[in-house]
Amino acid sequence: MKKQGNIRKMRAELKEVVEYHLPIGDELIFMNPLIGKKVRLSYLGQINCIHCGKKTKTSFSQGYCYSCFTSLPQCDPSIVRPELDLSYLGISRDMEWAKENSLQPHYVYLAYSGNVKVGVTRESQVPTRWIDQGAIRAIKLARTPNRHIAGVMEVALKEYFLDKTKWREMLKEQNGTEVDLFVEKQKAAGLLHPELQQYVSEENNTYTISYPVAIFPEKVTSFGLDKEKEFSGILQGIKGQYLIFEGGKVINIRKHNGYLIELEVEE
Ligand SMILES: [Zn+2]
Structure with missing residues (x-):
């Protein structure tokens, strides 16, 4: 599976285990089934304000252009x-x-x-x-x-x-x-x-509240797509607005509101 689009913070539904959906472009990706799979995230170098859609170099207040901010x-x-x-x-x-x-x-x-x-x-x-x-x-x-x-x-x-x-x-x-x-x-x-x-x-x-986490990390290192333009690893869980990858690498999806991303999942 390969999808491209601007992402928004994950939508969460309280079930026996929380169910997460990632909005990317016009689609919603059900994230829970991706746990255990290799997921690649690439940042395509563009941020669009989540309110007005205008391109913005910097994201203010997690996803807005300066004028909206x-x-x-x-x-x-x-x-x-x-x-x-x-x-x-x-x-x-x-x-x-x-x-x-x-x-x-x-x-x-x-x-x-x-x-x-x-x-x-x-x-x-x-x-x-x-x-x-x-x-x-x-x-x-x-x-x-x-x-x-x-x-x-x-x-x-x-x-x-x-x-x-x-x-x-x-x-x-x-x-x-x-x-x-x-x-x-x-x-x-x-x-x-x-x-x-x-x-x-x-x-x-x-x-x-129970979260879909297969393996909890011992040690946590966060990364962001501004610095690390491409990341790939086995997804081990989702908690809060974080994706947790093997080796304790975590990314806060909410911080990437409005980022143009390519998401690829190895089947
Ligand atoms: Zn705006």
Whole structure:
């Protein structure tokens, strides 16, 4: 099989084992069956903005041209730091977009991917966000009416929980059975200002996520297609937005949003 086209971050579906599809051009490649096969990735030297399609030399904010990066609401600094979202005050790069996105219910969650981290996501992004981060377990901590309040809560909890995924740890084998997310949730809820406690979610289910990984790497080395224009190796698994190859070589597909790629799989 040989396909060519601009790639986008993998679409993930929560099944017994997560199912990944890679958008390339107009096609969707089911990635799980490629595990165990030799896969070659070649970068054809072109990046197209994932919003406007224009060629861009550099990818900004994982897939955008500079003009989109500096004007689109989905590239606003409040995407990375939700507490900066001011759309509840009517301030946004695009209020229509904000109504559909920021001014919608959000979850503050705790996820385990080698360590317990706190995060924020829009309601409709559960469980996609957890899968993208490679979490093996997650629990909803709070449901807030908008992005800003979720961000304020996350900031308050950053003192006690990490807010970043340690991706090297995430890609290694782990069971995390020593961590009880329900206990962590109670701890987190107790740390919140009384004004924020009203949002704590009554749903206490711990979600479990399994990834299609045949062999976990002992040691992890990441590579990118800017430097390494062509790569080939046996695909050993997929976790988060990473493809894991033999020898612990890993690539973050999300970082290559909009890259023109040729993908070849040896049958
Ligand atoms: Zn653009």
